[in-house]
Amino acid sequence: MEARVVKHTMRRAWLVVGLLFIIAMLNYIDRTMITTMRTSIVTAIPMSDAEFGLLTAVFLWVYGLFSPLAGFFADRFSKAKVILISLFIWSAVTWMTAYATSFHELLITRALMGLSEACYIPAALALIMDYHKTTTRSLANGIHMAGIMAGQSLGFVGGWIAEGHQWNTAFFAFGVFGVVYAVLLLFLLKDAPKAMIPAKEKKQETIKFSRALKALFGQRSFVLLVVFFALVSLMTWLVVGWLPTYFQEKFHLSQTRAGIYSTGYVFTAAIFGVLAGGVLADQWSRVHPKGRIWVPAMGLCIAAPAVFLASYTGVLAVALSCFVVYAFTKAFTDTNTMPVLSMLVDEKYRATGYGILNFCGTLVGGIALYFGGALRDAAIDLGTIYQCAALLILLAAAALFCIRPPKERGA
DSSP: OHHHHHHHHHHHHHHHHHHHHHHHHHHHHHHHGGGGGHHHHHHHSOOOHHHHHHHHHHHHHHHHHHHHHHHHHHHHSOHHHHHHHHHHHHHHHHHHHTTOOSHHHHHHHHHHHHHHHTTHHHHHHHHHHHHOOTTTHHHHHHHHHHHHHHHHHTTHHHHHHHHHSOTTHHHHHHHHHHHHHHHHHTTTOOOOOGGGSOGGGSOOSOOOHHHHHHHHHTOHHHHHHHHHHHHHHHHHHHHHHHHHHHHHHHTTOOHHHHHIIIIIIHHHHHHHHHHHHHHHHHHHHTTOTTHHHHHHHHHHHHHHHHHHHHHHOOOHHHHHHHHHHHHHHHHHHHHHHHHHHHHHSOGGGHHHHHHHHHHHHHHHHHHHHHHHHHHHHTTOOHHHHHHHHHHHHHHHHHHHHTOOOOGGGOO
């Protein structure tokens, strides 16, 4: 009887990961596809490169500024409800984006999308941590992150649809799908049963935002994790926001082909990367307490020279191959950031902690995106920008190597 209950519980835990996989995929399709339809959007709504960069930057800034509070909401209230409300609102905003007719209207919808999407990731990752314990934690998180990478890899669909129809067609279609899916999940997505959460992880007191901030920033290792996340995010968002343009201009590709190379190939490699990083970290953590830390740190040590070479070469096949290597090994950080955070902080502050990481990462990423466009307007090419940013990845790896997890939190 007990074995049957355990089997049912684990089946439920993996069902939650599957449901969240689709939400995560939709989350990143909605936010990424605008970068692959730059030519179509600029033709319909004239704007400078700096303004186009600002469309993604303002999303990130609003997303980042609201992330700590969004994480607190997930720790304080129902994680499942926070996820569903977030999905419904950002899908409605995506739908609304299809009716924008000016740069300022686009800017407003991107800001609203950032506000609504901020609530999703901290709540989703914390919910996975509630359902999955040490032996499956990184793999479960990796599968969810694979949904994010799948969404990024499908970002080219936006450019493809825009080239064959209109730029706003994709926003309409994905917005409607998200609203319908949110309604269906009202009956399927639930918080983890209390029986699945060990007594030491159950909330014994009302969580306060000020207390959470004090507890988190009182730890040196958490501060190092914030530094690491911010540095990695700088390169991540430069790739997300400007790689389609880089391929299109440097190698004289069409909008659709450049979008396929920069999302279809590169982020498909990241899907395999998050899964491989999850398996490696779960296995290594069984024999060494810092296994979940070392896997992403070593991945970054490979990713940095790969992206440097990719931005230096003039051969398309070499550039594409190196960006694929970068995406695969950098993905080790995506699958293990929340498990590493869970090693460092009190269980009741997990979502708040990840919200703070999102705040710092997206703030830096938004600045990078905007100034990437500004530097392009100043005739500085993306290859040079990528080369400089690649060096910062090594600093991120160094910060990760310096983290010392408390022994009592385990893996």
